[in-house]
Amino acid sequence: MLFFFGSIALAAQNDNLSNWHTQEVEYQSDSIWLDSLTIVPESVVIFDKKNNQVIDTSFFYVKNSTVFFKNKTNSLPKNTTLKIKYRTFPYALDHTFAHLDTTLIRRKNNGTYIGIDYSPFERQRGLLDQKGLDYNGSFARGISFGNNQSLVLNSSFNLQLAGKLGDDIEILAAISDNSIPLQPEGNTQQLQEFDKIFIQLKKNNHKLIAGDYELKRPKSYFMNYYKKLQGATYSNELEISKGTLKSQFSAAIARGKYARNNIIAQEGNQGPYRLEGAEGERFIIIQSGTEKVYVDGALMVRGLENDYVIDYNRGDIRFTNKRLITKDSRIVVDFEYADQNYTRSMTAFSTEYQQKKLRVNFNFFNEQDGKSSTGLNELSPAQKQFIAAQGDQLDQALFSGVDTLEGGYDPDRIMYAQFDTTFKINNVFTNQTIVKYSTNPEVAIYVARFSEVGQGNGNYVLDTENAINGRVYKWIAPDSITGIPQGRFEPVIRLVAPQKLQLMTLGATYQLTKSSSIFTEIAMSNKDLNRFSDKDSGDDRGFSVFTNYKNKWDFGKKENKWTLLSDVKYELVQEHFNPLNPYRSSEFTRDWNLGNTKKNKRTENIGTAGWVLKNKNTSLEYEFSGFVQDSIYTGTKHFSKFRFSKKGWNVLAQGSLLQSKSLEEKSDFFRPKIDLSKSFKKLDNWSVGVYGEREKNKRKSIVTDTLSRTSFYYDLYRVYLKSPKKDKFNFGINYSQRFDYQPTLSDFSKNTTAQEWNINGSWTQKKHSRLSWNMPYRQLAINDSTLTNQTPQATYLGRV
Template identity: 35%
Template structure:
């Protein structure tokens, strides 16, 4: 019996045993047929974070609707079919109802004979804003740092949050910071904290004004759609009453990003990452956080590790969770905004909307344009601008030579210019200041189309090498060229009107015009810039009986859409799979487009609906498609059934027939739900009498068994099969079959024990290898998430385990110089050649050395991997339950233990290691990526103020791939720490540590070592009161590098004293002095010596420091720091700094 099958049997047994304990919950499912734009959801208070809204099978985002938690009313911003489904949880009370414990009639007016009692806080805090009704938090600081081994640098920070009332009907909400490097939030949660949102908002009952960062959201209407982050000013004013209301919006800003849409075909067994690209096919982009919409097979996904996907915004990489197996059949569509700094880009919007009892009207204006004379990342010469002015819309040919004469710079890759084989202007890498005057960016132009190849990596970037052509044919892949991004302009104006004739009939029409200029430098090719569009919609609903829950209604819809040949959208406004639905994906059709729809629908709130549609789509003279579609849904006595079937007949240069259907039927019997669903497509393209090779057919069916939606504890088992047929030019022949089995289980009824699991296994068999470019594949995904709290939380246990498969990116990195103290790394020129080599950068031990940061840059090279992740923690705190006991229990209450274990690894072999979280040696070649740590601390008398001790075992391992190899480090140690308060003012501490540090690197030389070490650190602390403390510290440590790595040995002896004076609300003074004597037998000019000597030198070393902090008033603070060090035969290094910080 296979391992996946055993797991499923165990899960099924556990589910059946636990089924009897499942109780009714506060979870509610509600289906509503939309008749008005406002829907009353419930009479009880709704937990807003639990609200999920579905339009068909698509999950709506919070940007698509308004929800008023006080009134429980729901308002849909944009039309979305006739049926909405709501899933939410409710509280069992109505928080809007008045609740009182005291009779308000006993409250009476003060007649002057009663003395009011009040308390005044005698706080000398200086109020910058002078307004008690404004809540403020944050700080502002200004400082300088200096030293004899660094340049003077200035640092500053501002972080201020304001909220409150300024005056009557004037409120403020503000976040202000001067952070020049905004932090992108991690894309692994459903809710993002916007670190880089800087704005000031003034608002009242009828208006709001925002200055700073804000979101531009889609206005009312059909054609104009956008979801942008901007930085500027935006205002909104609302006037009128509920029955007749005007809303005016407008703003101008700098656009923070550009829109891009990526269509990706899933790869069998690859959960990710999938690399996103920019609109101009830029390979390295930064996605603006929160702007992405991710679709799988047309369904909108939800971000978050516990949901559907996670995204790395900085590297533009998308990874899917085990909730969805990514296969060769999955269609992935991602729409997003990404940072684009080629030009300063401005955006202007103006929206007007009127809502009346019968009439609605709207007018929207949008304009976005690049400032062609304000190029940012790309610098344009006069010659290049002239070239672009003659190019017109042929922007794919906007290529320019990237060679730039800058003079020698040691922080960039530089070249010299030579002649070879009668060819001049050949770039050759050089670090000679007398000739290395040139820099260049290289563009991949395709194999055999360039004259340069990639040569090697350096600490400051990639190096390329010229290769001689053979027979006049280039032999390389790269050229010193760059694609010039042209400045663009995009404008759209749309206006519409909706009129409700009565409660049965309404009509809506909208017209729009667009203007898009692909190259504002050029005045040619302007005849295709402007386009037009129109959409007209008529709807009629007739009741077939008296009003009741069982009343049937008949709905008629006539819909017509026209877009001219040159009409251009701002962002997608049609359905996500419109092109696929009409079989026009990837087609270069041109001409006006016509879309028409005639729909007849019978619907019933209680039982369901049935709808018949006739649709037509014409694309100029190139394409004509006619489609019939049937949609149905039925609910009765626990039975739910739905169907979506269509037939498309289209004519273009080919004859096409496209048959699709999707159905689902399930029955709920008490706490159990049993169901069956299937999905089928047959898409045939004929050319004369032959079948095109892109013709296909597939059939996917699934049977499932689980719990009903109303239960707190949920489970489901499922089994599915998918059959694929491909064309051999004469007929469709079976090409592949895939079988999938899986289970999900959520135990949520107990707050002290929560379990969430999911597991799935897919086996793909290839029947006819000649028809499908795919290898057989087995995919196994799983996740367990468990938390346990027992005995008043004396025992706390958590477990997260996940297995999957995907890709690992080979990264490149380079070092960039920054101001001293703001970096992480230091450069030590070990070979004294003045060149920054990869093996010459170390982690800085002192602030004046920290002058470099390491920046990872992604490559295009991915490696197939199998991954697993384990996070586990255990905390045993018996004092919570036994501290008041007597005897043995009281003694055991002194013993506690804390264990933390985390591992995330990726391997290349599909064997037991893909499931095993215990890491191999970092030297194992099949281990591609690793980040693991285990730490166990055993405490005795942890909470005692008199004496105590602890023992710790720790092991950390890390390994990551880079383009030229891998970098791995590990550390393992045992430590013991003891403390004893001899008397109230005197404490003795002693600690010892025994361990090993290892580094294994294969992309350079001189960085491998294996160091065994042991040390002891005694300390005596004298503290007579809370104001003053003095401590005497010592250390003796031996370090030995193994003989196979060099055999170096170091002996370190430290003695030092530290003093601290602290006065509450006044300030503090800290000082320390340390003498370190080092005996070392090896070379002091390599990476191993830096690690052994801790960046000091063999012989006598001295370090000292003084820090003074003074509170001028309670919210104004001054900090002064001075540090120094001296090594034998080296000069004294002095560093210092002064900072003033004000707290709000």
């Protein structure tokens, strides 16, 4: 019972942690007052509710708690319903505060003067006695001690500042400093940084941001990034020749390095799943708030009450009961992590010129590692020469971890002796130089650093027989028949080379007519995998092109108007082009049955043409795509979707067919889906529905004409009952069944059957009291144990 009410209190508390606000208002005047607290200007996003179109920030500006619309928005019809999302500071920074109460002003009895009586116990002056400047914060110091720890000094400083400094210079600052060397916990949707300095100065159309801040993706197709930086960004806006020129320049130290992990999910295992760095680093620190988590192609939301939680300091992720993880889950995690090898600098420049029909944008991004390594992993001259000799073949950059200790044997360290040993493989003697733990001062003159290289790739294992303080490794002989190593460690150091990545894009959008437009972007990249070496530099530079034509045509009577949307796209990616971060869908490789794209990089040509025909109740869509990867891959894909909604009936049917051919295989990938539901007005719009889905991917070897092991096939069926979405009460229950098939020569055979039940909902009794529940149960049965290594399993998750 105590746990039950504790969960309710936690849910109520989490609701207060978010400072996101959403309002729907009618556009009637040039200003709209939104909140009693000061609004964070950069957080405001305004949508036209009718078509869900985002209104550009050049059409409005924010001051304190009010949104002001510029003259450019005269084209926006009056009484248009706007949906506004924004964040607020926890204080009203534009309110007037007085240290002296003017109601206390009175004449002295002797009539000599009019004033306020002095009280030595009242505060007379503020810390920052500046007119028009509002601030609040705290400064604290403390000590802690105990019988199990030494004396510790703790300190914290927090300051929020807003107002004018003079000469119309506006300042907005948030400074926090705590003696806690940790990042915020990733168990809430909103994060609170422990140590952060953010200062923004603004005058007219000029703005300067300095300190710790985030830099997001500009308006570009190929350039995609999200960086946490320490530096400065300057931006301005000018009116030039009937148009607007916006520019932004940033120079900073990049705090993180990008990595993408494809996680192999385990049946019924919600985690934790450990994340690895781009170079295979196993122990990393994730930059808070930089992660994007996808499950089956859908973007997840962080938080205990949402989909997942993440421990940034341990570098692992755990999924909540809201998202049941099975053997079939496809998990992709993009993130930035702290790079311990080199100091990474970053410069970025973007500019955009916009007129009535034309918009041109140019973006440049440069990120590079310094050639001087950090103190954590300082490189010796010999190691730098070794890296330079590798060129771009960094997989072979394994440097010996055995070194002679200056001064000889040290009893306070783990020391090794080095000698030659002989062993047999297929009755053939083989010699190898190895190291062995020793305490003999005459021979134990070596120190060794070991790296984990995977089971079967190393000749050393952990020595559990030596009871000393530290890790000791011992050599074991390879298999006497196959010669395969029997350990997972080697006395080597994986050296990482400093890199440089530059990307430049030039794009333009032109409004051909009132209903048609064309967008084109050209991008050039320069990626140097090894700044110590000039070898293998012929593949550093690459280019890409993207163009997109859109057209909209309305026809029919007003009460039954139809709209035809057409869309044509073409993308050319040269084989040596390297984007900053992936700009395509996380499911792109799976959608096209591509193999290892890093090892088989070729020039890519992708063409897409499609149309959407829709009215108030009906939508019909078709799209054709072709993908050619030089001479090694050719694929065509058809996609269609039908949606109908009327009198409580909702129908969604879609299908996708991919036919591809590569050097090794040919494939047919068919994916139909259908969702049929009916809501009953007499039952307060409760709805009942059925859902069906199939994915059949037949990948056949060209040589043997048999199904490859990467082929798969499953059928999924679901029935559900749910209430309409309301603020006070929501309820849903569903049952699903999934049949999985394993390839066997030229056909598929059923190997597993999974059944799943789920009950979920929420009940809000008061403003700050909310009860929610989600209880999935899954049962996995094995139809043919010879086709799978899975075992029968029942999984139950519950959270109230």
